[in-house]
């Protein structure tokens with residue numbers, strides 16, 4: 001994609017930010033509250049950030065809201081998290097739609113209660129023609145599972161004779177991912193001080209700039225986002241290339 005890049009060409013606008021919204025449980029624990037209060041506060045933070053993002057000219061925002069591995073948590077907590085997704089879609093959908101936001105939920109539909117699947121389908125179909133921010137919500141998501149699913153789809157197509165295995169390339173592989181058609185994130189921000197990816201967008205993050213934010217997700221805000229974006233703008237993305245002034 002990037003050829004003979006000069007430093008100025010690299011310092012460009014951000015099109016796609018991915019967020020690992022981590023730290024809700026610790027936020028609640030530090031206040032002597034049950035973990036779900038941290039998740040509820042996390043939703044308030046998200047709602048505020050989505051409003052603040054209006055002026056940002058961002059094309060894509062991907063949110064990590066629930067991982068397949070989060071099912072390992074106590075039932076009480078996972079039920080609350082399901083309840084919060086219900087609340088988010090029911091309460092916020094019309095505002096997002098009025099702001100021209102397009103919603104797409106990526107991840108497995110296995111184990112998701114039927115009423116939530118219906119809410120997701122409703123949100124996706126209501127907003128399908130919106131051309132503002134593309135909000136990609138990773139819910140019941142696993143990066144490894146996404147890659148396995150893509151591999152299976154490709155293998156079945158090859159087994160049926162619809163696809164020549166020699167033709168399998170990056171584009172064919174990507175077109176079988178949940179995120180087909182969506183460019184890779186430019187910047188991924190993880191709040192909550194952990195320095196790991198936790199099975200998020202394993203394929204798509206190959207050349208994303210990674211930013212770790214110490215604060216817990218409920219304490220995240222527009223100012224902290226601006227700091228992360230400024231940090232990104234001062235980085236030199238090379239995609240394996242050499243920038244021209246160093247050739």
Ligand code: IPE
Nearest residue numbers: 021022023024025026065066
């Ligand atoms: C992130 O916060 C939200 C989800 C994983 C659903 P956590 O619940 O992981 O919060 P910590 O990391 O335990 O503080």
Ligand code: IPE
Nearest residue numbers: 020021022064065066067198
């Ligand atoms: C990642 O956070 C998942 C979400 C933010 C939804 P986790 O809290 O589940 O990740 P680990 O367990 O710290 O790796």
Ligand code: MG
Nearest residue numbers: 022023024192
């Ligand atoms: Mg966590």
